[in-house]
Amino acid sequence: MVAPKSGFCCFGPSFFSSAAFILSIFANARCNLVSISEDNPLDRLSVNNLGLWCYEESGSGYLWSTENIEGDAKFEASRGLGTATMALGFCVWLFYCFAGCFRFGPRAFQAAGLFCLICCILQSLVFLVFQSGVCAGGCGIGVGGQCGIAAAVLWFFASIFSCGVGKEVAAAKKSEEAQDAQDMQDA
Helix, strand or coil, X not given: CCCCCCHHHHHHHHHHHHHHHHHHHHHHHCCCCEEECCCCHHHHHCEEEECCCEEEECCCCCEEEHHHCCCCHHHHHHHHHHHHHHHHHHHXXXXXXXXXXXXXXHHHHHHHHHHHHHHHHXXXXXXXXXXXXXXXXXXXXXXXXXXXXXXXXXXXXXXXXXXXXXXXXXXXHHHHHHHHHHHHHHX
C-alpha cells in the first residue's frame, strides 16, 4: 500500500497559514495594535500607540515595556490570547513546512485545519483589548490591529483549504487502495 501523498497539494493552506502567522506576529508582538486618543487616561504617559507588550511614546517614538501600564483582566487576556495564537500558529506553520516534503494522512490535514480555525478565533479575541480599561478613554485600530484582522481572515482561509487538502488526500488514498485491490485480483 502506498502512503497518501501531500507535497504540492498543500500549497494553498501553507501559503495562507504562513501569511497569517507572519501577520499575527506583526499584530501581537509590535507596539501598534491600538492607537491611543488624546483624552485617554494613558495620555499621562504620553502614549501614542499601544501593543500587547510595549507602547510607543508620543513625539519621541521611543518604545517602552507595558510594565507602567495597569492592565485589567481583559488586557491580560488579550496578551495571553495573542501569545497562544503565535505559539499555535508556529506549530501549524511548522507542520506545513514539513508537509511539502513528507507524506501525511488526511487526519493530519484535518487536525491542522482545526488548529488554523482555533488560531482564527484566538486572533479575533485579541481585540478584547478594546473593552479593557486601557482603552477606556478611546482607542482606534492601529497598524498592528489591521494586521490582526487580516491574520484572522487568513487563518480562516487556511483552515478551509487545509480541510480541502485532507479530503483530497483521503480520496487519493481510497483510489490507490482500490487500484491495489484490483491489481491483486488481476494477479
